[in-house]
Amino acid sequence: MAWDFHTDPDFQKEIDWIDEFVREEVEPLEYVLGSPVDLKQPRFEELVRPLQARVKERGLWACHLGPELGGKGYGQVKLALMNEQFGRTRFGPVVFGAQAPDTGNSEILAHYGTAEQKERYLQPLLDNKIVSCFSMTEPQGGADPTQFRTTAIADGDEWVINGEKWFSSNAKYASFFITMAVTDPDAAPHQRMSMFIVPAETPGIEILHNLGFHGEADHNHAHMRYDNVRIPRQNMLGAPGQAFVVAQTRLGGGRMHHAMRTVAQAQKCFDLMCERALSRTTKGERLGDKQLVQQMISDTWIQLRQFRLLVLETAWLIDHHNDYLKVRKNISAVKATMPKVLHDVASAALQVHGALGISTEMPFTDLIINSYHVGLADGPTEVHKITVARQLLREYEAGDEIFPRGYRPKLRDMARQRYGALRAG
Ligand SMILES: Cc1cc2nc3c(=O)[nH]c(=O)nc-3n(C[C@H](O)[C@H](O)[C@H](O)COP(=O)(O)OP(=O)(O)OC[C@H]3O[C@@H](n4cnc5c(N)ncnc54)[C@H](O)[C@@H]3O)c2cc1C
Numbered sequence: 001m002a003w004d005f006h007t008d009p010d011f012q013k014e015i016d017w018i019d020e021f022v023r024e025e026v027e028p029l030e031y032v033l034g035s036p037v038d039l040k041q042p043r044f045e046e047l048v049r050p051l052q053a054r055v056k057e058r059g060l061w062a063c064h065l066g067p068e069l070g071g072k073g074y075g076q077v078k079l080a081l082m083n084e085q086f087g088r089t090r091f092g093p094v095v096f097g098a099q100a101p102d103t104g105n106s107e108i109l110a111h112y113g114t115a116e117q118k119e120r121y122l123q124p125l126l127d128n129k130i131v132s133c134f135s136m137t138e139p140q141g142g143a144d145p146t147q148f149r150t151t152a153i154a155d156g157d158e159w160v161i162n163g164e165k166w167f168s169s170n171a172k173y174a175s176f177f178i179t180m181a182v183t184d185p186d187a188a189p190h191q192r193m194s195m196f197i198v199p200a201e202t203p204g205i206e207i208l209h210n211l212g213f214h215g216e217a218d219h220n221h222a223h224m225r226y227d228n229v230r231i232p233r234q235n236m237l238g239a240p241g242q243a244f245v246v247a248q249t250r251l252g253g254g255r256m257h258h259a260m261r262t263v264a265q266a267q268k269c270f271d272l273m274c275e276r277a278l279s280r281t282t283k284g285e286r287l288g289d290k291q292l293v294q295q296m297i298s299d300t301w302i303q304l305r306q307f308r309l310l311v312l313e314t315a316w317l318i319d320h321h322n323d324y325l326k327v328r329k330n331i332s333a334v335k336a337t338m339p340k341v342l343h344d345v346a347s348a349a350l351q352v353h354g355a356l357g358i359s360t361e362m363p364f365t366d367l368i369i370n371s372y373h374v375g376l377a378d379g380p381t382e383v384h385k386i387t388v389a390r391q392l393l394r395e396y397e398a399g400d401e402i403f404p405r406g407y408r409p410k411l412r413d414m415a416r417q418r419y420g421a422l423r424a425g
Contacts, residue, residue, distance in 0.1 A: 007081060011078060014082075015081050015082065015085060017058065018082060018085040018086060018096075019085045021051075021054070022085050022092055022095075025051055025054075026086065026089055026092055027088065027091075029051075029089070029090075029091040029095075030089055030090045032047070033048070034218055035173070035218040035220060036090050037099065037173050037220075038218070039129075039131060039173065040173075048091070048094065048095060052128065055095055055096050055097070059072065060072075061097040062096075062097035062126055063078070063096070063097075063098065064079055064098055064103050064107075064253060064257070065106070065126070069110055069122075075319040076314075076315035076318045076319050077312060077315045077319055079098075079260065079315070080260045080263075080312055083098070083260030083261050083263075084260060084263050084264045084308075086098070086264075087260055087261025087263070087265065088267075092261075092264075094128065097126070097128060098257065100257060101254065103250075103253065103254065103257060104134065104249075104251070104254040105125065105134060105178050105250065106122055106125050106126055107253060108178060108195070108237060108249050109121055109197075109237075111249050112237040112238045112246060112249075113237065121176055121197065130175035131170055132170070132174050132175065132177070132178065133168050133171045133173075133176075133178070133222075134168070134177075134178050134250070135171070135177040135179040135180070135198075135224070136148075136165070136180045137168070138163070138166055139166040139223065142166070142376075143379060143383050145180070146190070146192075148180065148182060149163055149164075149182065150162065150163025150164065150180070150181045150182065150226060151163060151181055151182045151183075151185075152183050153183075155230075157233050158230045158232060159181075159230070159231050159232075161179065161181055161196065161228075161229040162226055162227060163181065163225075163226050164208075164223070164225050164226070165223075165224050165225075165226070166223050166224075167221045167222075167223075168221065168222040168223075169220060169221050170220060171207055171210075171221075171224055172210060174200050175199070175200050177198040177200065177205075178196070178197060178198075179198045179226070180195055180196075180243045181193060181194060181196060181243075190244050191241040193241070193243035193244070194236055194237075194239075194240050194241060194242065194243050195236070195237040195238055195242070195243045195246040196235050196236055197231070198229060198231055198235070199231070202230065203229070204226060204227040204228045204229035204230070205226060206224060206225045207222045207223070207224050208222075208223045209222075209223050210222050210223075213369060213373065214369045215365065215366030248324065251379075252318070252328075252331055253324070254378055255331050255334065255335045256311070256314065256315060258335075258374055258377070258378065259311045259334045259335065260315075262307075262338045262341065263304070265342060265370065266300075266304050266307075266341055266342050266345040268363070269345045269348075269349035269363075269364060269367060270300060270301065270349065272353070272362075273296070273300070273345075274297060277352055287352060296351065297348075299344075299348075300344060300349075303344055303345065304341060304345055307337055307341040310330075310333060310334055311334055314330040314333070318331075328387065328391060329387065329391035332385075332388045332391075333384075333388050335379065335381070335384045336384040336385045338374050338375070339374050339375030340371070342367060342368075342370065342374060343368055346368045347364070350365065350368070
């Protein structure tokens with residue numbers, strides 16, 4: 001197997017273009033616009049659409065998609081390198097046609113939608129003419145989907161949905177929801193639920209209130225109620241009872257894209273920290289000349305570099321196997337590592353900036369909170385660590401003797417039997 005860590009020179013040119021384009025044109029948007037998913041806000045058309053057009057012209061639009069859906073089919077490694085650039089800023093994903101949860105929802109529609117559903121929802125979603133919402137978590141239990149209570153009951157040609165969902169991000173802007181509901185309460189826990197497309201205009205959908213978290217200008221995570229919401233029978237995505245299988249279509253890619261953007265955000269903090277360490281002096285020397293500051297710089301660089309390698313290796317494995325499930329352990333490892341890396345790098349950068357670092361005039365406190373966001377959304381860190389450990393243990397077998405395989409007296413006896421005793425003791 002060949003080991004090669006360099007980026008193809010032609011693709012590197014694209015990365016350099018993205019770097020400059022994002023710095024010059026995209027990063028300023030977050031200071032003049034609101035939420036990147038609010039397509040109707042003033043000046044969105046004027047400021048965002050021309051940038052999207054330039055990305056399309058350059059052939060870099062919606063690169064997570066295969067060629068059959070108008071994307072480049074670049075694969076995860078190239079996506080990682082791109083996300084490292086445009087993930088630095090809130091508007092990067094929307095300018096490059098790669099914002100969550102629309103990316104994952106488009107993957108679901110591409111796999112499970114009918115021709116009519118694709119025309120009605122997928123194409124406008126891919127063109128960023130509409131946005132969507134993934135409505136799965138419920139107030140009484142998120143990490144354990146077997147606790148979900150929202151039901152969908154067949155009635156003639158329709159499904160009737162009743163229940164409450166929680167943290168349905170972008171609900172207030174969405175044209176449709178991909179909603180998970182119990183269709184067969186008596187089936188095995190992971191076969192009880194099915195997935196549905198629910199058009200936002202369907203009567204009975206109510207946003208009870210929108211939650212936000214520190215640092216978010218726009219409160220955008222809906223607590224919502226589905227009250228006798230009637231949708232056509234054909235709005236089920238996948239087979240009855242297959243909600244978990246359908247959800248997997250989006251979760252693998254979604255988690256990786258978050259990780260790629262986390263590298264970008266942590267790198268941004270790291271760069272700011274180094275610049276500050278060279279710019280500020282105290283007691284006659286630069287902060288960067290002080291060993292404890294140097295320790296923060298070296299520790300966080302090592303942490304970030306290790307994480308980036310894990311992300312890239314996992315991306316490479318996904319490309320290699322072309323199957324998220326085969327790389328589940330690695331994706332969960334990425335997911336479980338990402339909050340701590342972002343937290344630690346942003347915290348070190350905050351500390352080196354002193355009082356300014358903790359203020360809202362620098363991005364660090366937002367990114368520290370964001371580290372908790374990435375440690376919860378798409379499943380808490382603990383659950384992913386459990387997945388890593390369980391998958392790893394499947395690669396091993398229990399020993400059948402009282403002393404473990406590494407027991408040195410036994411190994412020594414075996415070695416001596418094979419090679420004879422070469423030394424005493
Ligand atoms: C910013 C943000 C956006 C989100 N967007 C969406 C969205 O668009 N759509 C959607 O459906 N959901 C969304 N979510 C919800 C997210 O998926 C859930 O928060 C997550 O699955 C955890 O569920 P919970 O919050 O109910 O926590 P709980 O399930 O109550 O878990 C709380 C804590 O308990 C611990 N814990 C849980 N299970 C275990 C375990 N097995 N072993 C050990 N410890 C455990 C962990 O510390 C965990 O953080 C979003 C969340 C956030 C923070």
